Amino acid sequence: MSDVIKNRYEFVILFDVENGNPNGDPDAGNMPRVDPESGYGLVTDVCLKRKIRNYVETAKEDAPGWRIYVKDSVPLNRSDKEALEYLGVAGKDLKDAKKADPALDAKVRDFMCQNFFDIRTFGAVMTTFVKGNLNCGQVRGPVQLSFARSVDPILPQEITITRVAITTEADAERKGTEMGRKYIVPYALYRAEGYISANLARKTTGFSEEDLALLWQAILNMFETDHSAARGKMAVRQLIVFKHDSELGCAPAYKLFEAVKVARKPEVSVPRAYSDYTVTISEPLPEGVDCTVMG
Template sequence: MSEVIKNRYDFVVLFDVENGNPNGDPDNGNAPRVDLDTGHGIVTDVCLKRKIRNYVETVKEEEEGYQIYIKEGIPLNTSDAKAFAELSIDEKKIPAMKKEDPTLDKKIRDFMCSRFFDIRTFGAVMTTFVKANLNCGQVRGPVQLGFARSVDPIVPQSLTITRVAITTEKDAEKKKTEMGRKEIVPYGLYRVEGFVSANLARKVTGFTEADLELLWEAIINMFEHDHSAARGKMAVRDLIIFKHDSELGNAPSYKLFDSVAVEKKNAETQARCYGDYEVRIYEEKIPEGVTCIRKS
C-alpha cells in the first residue's frame, strides 16, 4: 500500500487553446471568461478540477478507492449514505452514538477519503454530515488550484454559424437554415499555479504517493479525453513541479513561481501557437531544499 506523501509541492501548469472556448461564462452568453480590466483570459479552478476528476474516472472506472464524489447524475447525499450503511450508523441516533464512540466523526471522514479520490485530493463539503451535526462534513484537501490566467490578453471572437437542421416542422416551412453563434479564442496560452500540502495529507485525507502520481498524470492528460467542438484544440504543454525536502516546505510559493517566466519570442506579433512563446526556469532563484521537476 502506498505511503502518505511526506513532501510539500508547488506547481505551475501551462495549457493552451486554439479556436475554442476554454471556460464559458453563463452570465455572459457563454463567452470566454475575461478580466475586464486587463483583457486576460480566465479559467476557473472548478473547471480544471472537473477535467482532473473526469480523467481519473475514465482511467480507473470505479476502481476501489478511486471513485469520484462530485460527478454528474449522482446526488451527493447518495454517496454520503454509503458511509452510514458501511459503518452501520443510524442517522437518527448519531448524538447517542457519538457519546459511545468519540471517534465516530473521524471514522466517517476516513471512510469517505479512502473511497473517493477527489475528496482525498481536493476535499469536499458533505452537507449530509453537516446537517447531522457531525464534525466531518467539511474536509480540507491537500491539493488546491488557483484560477488560470492567460499569459497575454486574449481577443475573443463571436462567429456566426448556420445549420441546415431546422428545430421544428413549423420553422422548416419558413426557412431552410438557422443561425447560431460560436464563441472562441483564436489562441491563448494559460498559466495556473497549484499547491500540495503534505501536512494536510497526513492529518486529514491520507493523500498518498500513488495519488500524487495519478494527479500529475491527470493534469498532463486532462484535456485528452475531453475534446469537443466547443473547446477547440486544448492541451497541457508543461507541468513544472517544485518538490520541497520537508513536509512544511523550504521556501515561499511565490518565490518558486517567480522563477518561471513565460514570454513571447516576438513582442510585436500576436501569438498563434505555443512555439511563439519561450518558457524559462531561472534555477538561481530556486532556494536550497527545493528540487524542480518538469513533466510534459
C-alpha cells in the same frame, strides 16, 4: 495504497487553446471568461478540477479506493449515505450516535477519504443534511489550484453559424436554415498554479505517493479525454513541479512561482502557437527545492 506523501510541492501548469472556448462564463452568455479590467482570459479552478476528476474516473473506472465523489448524475447524498451505512448509523440520529462514539466523525471522514480520490486530493464539503441525519462533515484537501490566467490579453470572438436541421415543423415551412453562434478564443496560453500540502495529507486525508503519481498523470492528460467542438484544440504543454525536501517546505511558494517566466517572443505581435512563447526557470532555486519539468 502507498505511503502518505512526505514532501511539500508547488506546481505550474501551462496549457493552451486554439479556436475554442476553454471555460464559458454563464454570466456573459457563455463567452470565454475574461478579466474585464485587464482583458486577460480566465479559467476557474473548478473547471480544471473537473477535467482532473473526469480523467481519473475514465482511467480507474470506479475501482475501489479510486472513485469520484463529485460526478455527473450522482447525488452527493447517495455517496454520503454509504459511509453511514458502513458504520451502522444510517437513519439514526447523528447527535446520539456521536455521543455513543466520540470518534464517529473521524471514522466517517476516513471512510470517505479512503474510498474517493477527489476527497483525498481536493477535500469536500459533505454537510448534506437529509432529515437531520446525513452529515459527513468537511475535509480540507492537500491539493489546491488557482484560477488559470492567460499569459497575454485575449480577444474572444463571436462566430455566427448556420445549420440546415430545423427545430420544428412550423419553422420548416418558412425557412431552410437556422442561425446560431459559437464563442472562441483564436489562441491563448494559460498559466495555473497549485499547491500540495504534505502536512494536510498526513493529518487529514492520507493523500499518498500513488495518488500523487495519478494526479500528475491526470493533469498532463486532462484535456486528452475531453476534446469537443466547443473546446477546440486544448493541451497541457508543460507541468513544472517544485519539490521541497521537507513536509513544511524550504521556501515561500511565491518565490518558486516567480522563478517560472513565460514571455512572448519579441518578434511575435499576435501569438497563435505555443512556439510563439519562451518558458524559462530562473536559477539557482532555493536550497532544498528541486524542479522537474513534465510534458
